[in-house]
Amino acid sequence: AQKVTQAQTEISVVEKEDVTLDCVYETRDTTYYLFWYKQPPSGELVFLIRRNSFDEQNEISGRYSWNFQKSTSSFNFTITASQVVDSAVYFCALSEVNFGNEKLTFGTGTRLTIIP
Amino acid sequence: DAEITQSPRHKITETGRQVTLACHQTWNHNNMFWYRQDLGHGLRLIHYSYGVQDTNKGEVSDGYSVSRSNTEDLPLTLESAASSQTSVYFCASSENPQGDTQYFGPGTRLTVL
Numbered sequence: 001a002q003k004v005t006q007a008q009t010e011i012s013v014v015e016k017e018d019v020t021l022d023c024v025y026e027t028r029d030t031t032y033y034l035f036w037y038k039q040p041p042s043g044e045l046v047f048l049i050r051r052n053s054f055d056e057q058n059e060i061s062g063r064y065s066w067n068f069q070k071s072t073s074s075f076n077f078t079i080t081a082s083q084v085v086d087s088a089v090y091f092c093a094l095s096e097v098n099f100g101n102e103k104l105t106f107g108t109g110t111r112l113t114i115i116p
Numbered sequence: 117d118a119e120i121t122q123s124p125r126h127k128i129t130e131t132g133r134q135v136t137l138a139c140h141q142t143w144n145h146n147n148m149f150w151y152r153q154d155l156g157h158g159l160r161l162i163h164y165s166y167g168v169q170d171t172n173k174g175e176v177s178d179g180y181s182v183s184r185s186n187t188e189d190l191p192l193t194l195e196s197a198a199s200s201q202t203s204v205y206f207c208a209s210s211e212n213p214q215g216d217t218q219y220f221g222p223g224t225r226l227t228v229l
Contacts, residue, residue, distance in 0.1 A: 004158075033215035045206060045220035052215070091158060095215040103149065103174065104218060106158035 002027045004094050006107035013082055014115045021077045021110045023092030029053075034068065034075045035093040035104065045091070051075065079112075087114045118143045122207050122221040130229055135194040137224050139207030147210040148190040149218060150174075150182065152203040159206065165190055197228045 003026040013019045025034065036048040049059065051068055059066045063080045079086050089111045093104040120141040129135050139148065146167045151159040151174075161174030163182040171182050179201060181193045194201055204225050208218040 031215075035217070037220075043204070044222050045208075047217055047219060050215075050217050097215045103161050103164055104159075106151075106160075108156060108158040 002029075002032075002094050002096050002105045004092050004105055004107035006090075006092055006110050008110045009108070010111045010113070012113040012115060015084060016081050018078060018080050019082055019112065021079075021090050021092075021112065023075045023077065023107060025073050025075065025092070025094045027073075027094060027096055029096045031097040033095045033097065035095070036066070036075075036077050037091045037093065039089040039091065039109070041088070048077075082114045084114045084116050086112060088112060120207060120209055120219060120221040122205075122224050124224060125222065126225050128227045128229065129197050131197060131199060133197050135197050135226065137192045137194075137205055137207075137226070139190045139192065139221060140188055141207075141209045141221075142188065143209055143211065143219070144187060145209035145211045146187070147212075147216070147218075148184070149208040149210075150180070150190065150192045151206045151208065152176065152201075153206060153223075154203050162192065162205075163190075194226075197226075199228050202226060202228045 005024045032053045034051045038046045056068050065078045067076045089109045091109045092107045095104050123138045149164040150162040153159045160176045162180050165171050165184040204223050206223050207221040210216040210218045
C-alpha cells in the first residue's frame with residue numbers, strides 16, 4: 001500500500017530564510033507520480049507541482065525548488081528567501097499508476113509559518 | 117474559465133439527518149473525487165468516479181454515498197449524519213487517469229451537532 005510521510009508537523013522561520021519541507025513516500029510500483037499542494041489560510045488547495053517517477057531532474061520555479069531522489073524515496077520542497085505569503089500548510093501526495101487506483105494518498109501536511 | 121465549485125460552503129446539521137454536498141465542475145473531466153480533511157490525517161479519499169454511472173469506494177466510505185448521472189456533478193450524501201463526520205470536505209477532478217493532476221474545489225465545512 002502506498003504511504004506518504006511528512007515528519008515535520010510545524011515549521012517556523014524568519015522571513016527571507018530558506019526552508020525545506022521533507023516528504024518520504026512508500027510504494028511498490030515502478031511508475032508513480034508525486035505532487036505538492038499548498039493550502040493557505042483561506043483554505044483552498046493549490047496545485048504546485050507534479051513529478052513522474054522516471055524524471056529525477058530537480059525542478060526550480062522562482063523561489064520554489066523540488067529535489068526528487070528515488071534512492072531515498074524522497075521528494076523534498078525548498079522555499080528560498082521565504083516570504084510571509086508562503087505561510088500555509090503544504091501537502092505532499094503520491095499517485096500510483098494502476099488502473100483502478102487513480103487516487104492520491106496525502107501526507108498529513110506541514111504547517112509553515114513565516115515570521116515577519 | 118473552467119472551474120470546480122462546491123455548495124454549500126458551510127453547513128450545520130443535526131445527528132441523524134441526511135445531508136447532500138454538491139460538487140460541480142466545468143472542466144469536462146471524467147474523474148471526480150471526494151476527500152475529507154481532518155487534523156492529523158491530511159486528506160482521505162471517500163469516494164471517486166471515473167465517469168458517468170461509475171462510482172467506487174475510497175478508504176473512508178462508510179456512511180457516505182455518491183452518484184454520477186452526468187459528467188459535471190458528483191454529489192456526496194451522508195445518509196445519517198454522525199458527529200464523527202464533522203470535517204472539511206473537498207471535491208476534486210482530473211482529466212485523465214494514470215496519475216493526472218487533481219484540481220480541488222474550495223471545500224465545504226460541515227458541522228454535525
